[in-house]
Amino acid sequence: MDKPIEIVILSGKGGTGKTFVTSALASLAENAVFTDCDVDAADLHLVLTPDIYKTEDFASGSKAIIEQERCTLCGLCKDLCRYQAINFKNNQFEIDEFACEGCGLCAVACPAEAIRIVSYNNNKIYHATTRFGPMVYGKLGIAEENSGRLVSKIRQYAKELAMQKGADYIITDGPPGIGCPVISSVTGADLVIAVTEPTLSGWHDLERLLGLINGFKTPVKVIINKYDLNKQMADNIERNLEKSGVTVIGKIPYDESIVYALIEGKTIREYSPDSQLAKQFNVIWNQVKSSIYEPDSI
Amino acid sequence: MKIAVTSGKGGTGKTTVSTGLFHVLTKYMKYNVQLLDCDVEEPDCHIFIKASETESFPVYLSVPEIVADKCTFCGKCKAVCAFNAIVMLPPIKFIEVSKELCHGCGACTYVCPEGAITEHNEEIGKITHYDYYTRDEFIEGRMSVGKALQTQVIRETIRHSEERSVVIFDSPPGTSCPVVATVSKADYVIMVTEPTPFGFHDLKLMAETVKQLGKRTGIVINKAGLDYKPLYDYIHTNKITILAEIPFKKELAEAYSNGRIIAESDNGMKTIFQGIIQKILNGQTN
Numbered sequence: 001m002d003k004p005i006e007i008v009i010l011s012g013k014g015g016t017g018k019t020f021v022t023s024a025l026a027s028l029a030e031n032a033v034f035t036d037c038d039v040d041a042a043d044l045h046l047v048l049t050p051d052i053y054k055t056e057d058f059a060s061g062s063k064a065i066i067e068q069e070r071c072t073l074c075g076l077c078k079d080l081c082r083y084q085a086i087n088f089k090n091n092q093f094e095i096d097e098f099a100c101e102g103c104g105l106c107a108v109a110c111p112a113e114a115i116r117i118v119s120y121n122n123n124k125i126y127h128a129t130t131r132f133g134p135m136v137y138g139k140l141g142i143a144e145e146n147s148g149r150l151v152s153k154i155r156q157y158a159k160e161l162a163m164q165k166g167a168d169y170i171i172t173d174g175p176p177g178i179g180c181p182v183i184s185s186v187t188g189a190d191l192v193i194a195v196t197e198p199t200l201s202g203w204h205d206l207e208r209l210l211g212l213i214n215g216f217k218t219p220v221k222v223i224i225n226k227y228d229l230n231k232q233m234a235d236n237i238e239r240n241l242e243k244s245g246v247t248v249i250g251k252i253p254y255d256e257s258i259v260y261a262l263i264e265g266k267t268i269r270e271y272s273p274d275s276q277l278a279k280q281f282n283v284i285w286n287q288v289k290s291s292i293y294e295p296d297s298i
Numbered sequence: 299m300k301i302a303v304t305s306g307k308g309g310t311g312k313t314t315v316s317t318g319l320f321h322v323l324t325k326y327m328k329y330n331v332q333l334l335d336c337d338v339e340e341p342d343c344h345i346f347i348k349a350s351e352t353e354s355f356p357v358y359l360s361v362p363e364i365v366a367d368k369c370t371f372c373g374k375c376k377a378v379c380a381f382n383a384i385v386m387l388p389p390i391k392f393i394e395v396s397k398e399l400c401h402g403c404g405a406c407t408y409v410c411p412e413g414a415i416t417e418h419n420e421e422i423g424k425i426t427h428y429d430y431y432t433r434d435e436f437i438e439g440r441m442s443v444g445k446a447l448q449t450q451v452i453r454e455t456i457r458h459s460e461e462r463s464v465v466i467f468d469s470p471p472g473t474s475c476p477v478v479a480t481v482s483k484a485d486y487v488i489m490v491t492e493p494t495p496f497g498f499h500d501l502k503l504m505a506e507t508v509k510q511l512g513k514r515t516g517i518v519i520n521k522a523g524l525d526y527k528p529l530y531d532y533i534h535t536n537k538i539t540i541l542a543e544i545p546f547k548k549e550l551a552e553a554y555s556n557g558r559i560i561a562e563s564d565n566g567m568k569t570i571f572q573g574i575i576q577k578i579l580n581g582q583t584n
Binding site for chain 2: 011012013014015016019039040041043046062080082083084098099101102103104105108109117140142144145147148175176177178179180182183197198199200201202204205208211212215226229230233259262263265
């Protein structure tokens with residue numbers, strides 16, 4: 001194989017079991033590189049317990065700063081700002097740092113040259129090894145923005161690493177939602193595994209996610225987690241997916257041993273290798289592999 | 299009082315808590331209240347709050363378009379764009395704005411000396427108002443599928459809210475800009491967690507964010523039952539108020555899956571949700 005196959009685990013709704021599924025697949029995929037692109041709240045490292053060999057800073061974005069002594073109070077910056085990030089308070093113009101997008105328009109326009117744009121360097125990228133293979137993951141600085149850019153950088157590193165090591169797969173634990181970090185995670189990926197749960201919210205959010213993925217034309221397979229918490233809804237979801245040509249490759253029961261495995265920092269295969277659940281993931285992984293090599297799928 | 303319901307980790311029960319509080323506040327406590335669904339990527343409150351739609355407003359982004367005939371390829375727009383959204387190839391007289399990267403800030407239009415950039419509105423989301431027990435009690439922000447500027451849709455959603463005795467924000471998961479856009483506008487932050495390593499890890503990130511924003515905060519432990527000691531030790535050491543513990547019960551999971559409000563499932567649940575509100579409003583929390 002010349003190019004590694006990139007598999008991204010997504011869900012739409014949070015808490016459906018992305019990281020659990022990712023870790024289970026990680027224990028089965030031989031010769032793979034792993035990434036965690038849920039940079040807001042990365043959790044995969046809690047199971048894969050990586051040894052970090054390199055940490056680097058990654059610039060997240062920028063914000064405007066007004067030098068009050070130069071400001072002539074003309075108010076042009078406030079008029080131009082489209083994010084309502086500049087307010088007149090205490091007889092001076094102040095930047096609302098949480099609303100500022102760092103676009104720099106105010107700095108360019110300011111006739112007194114009183115506004116500077118400063119960049120923030122609060123994000124981290126970790127290069128690490130795990131018992132299953134190399135891992136690249138990130139951590140967004142608290143309250144930082146531009147997670148999309150951080151995700152792109154992590155995937156770029158993972159690809160380089162996979163090429164260099166001749167890895168067959170890149171397996172990515174993705175972020176929840178359908179916004180910028182998800183778009184960054186799915187752009188150019190080979191396969192999406194969407195993990196859902198049999199709840200109206202899980203279904204609603206999965207539909208929005210499928211709408212997004214459809215725009216990228218990326219093949220997608222679905223896993224229904226905790227399916228027995230509402231079997232009827234799980235069946236409905238499966239039937240509806242089939243109508244739109246999406247295959248469900250696994251229905252996983254609600255099982256407390258998932259949490260106990262997690263507490264010990266183990267994948268389900270390590271925690272209870274002979275369990276039904278562990279065996280089920282063998283089947284799922286085989287289905288993932290065969291779907292990749294279906295000639296019409298990729 | 300503006301209360302943001304957050305979590306760090308997704309799926310811990312933000313929507314369960316925010317819709318439950320909202321429902322109990324309006325139906326039983328007769329408060330003047332408003333619920334805002336700020337999880338604009340995946341807005342789910344409407345599944346539980348069966349309300350009647352009254353009005354909806356599109357959220358627009360002003361996207362620039364460059365008229366190639368007027369463009370002299372001076373490169374000023376490309377230089378000023380903080381989002382690398384302008385692709386320019388002077389030898390073949392090609393210039394274009396990449397819509398995926400554009401944040402609609404207007405800097406390119408402002409600096410163009412030729413007046414070669416015009417702007418048009420593009421819909422990136424929608425804000426919908428609903429009546430529930432009383433008028434205009436529920437407002438939902440919803441980002442269009444395929445768009446990436448969730449924070450702008452959130453800010454617009456919050457602009458649609460009004461002064462009420464209690465306004466509840468159902469926040470997106472995570473700790474980055476969309477969450478900050480929500481939490482920074484709140485007076486009080488409820489952090490919903492679950493007693494698992496993932497729930498605990500992400501709670502710590504959330505607590506750090508809330509601390510940086512200088513907000514009062516308390517915790518709701520959802521799916522309680524598992525005595526996960528590190529979580530309780532952390533809460534104790536950091537003197538964070540536990541507002542409530544919602545037990546894990548299969549019946550509750552099933553009610554949730556069918557879009558029913560957990561707070562209505564039995565009297566015990568109703569009491570739990572009323573207790574959360576009383577603790578916050580009476581200031582019995584740190």
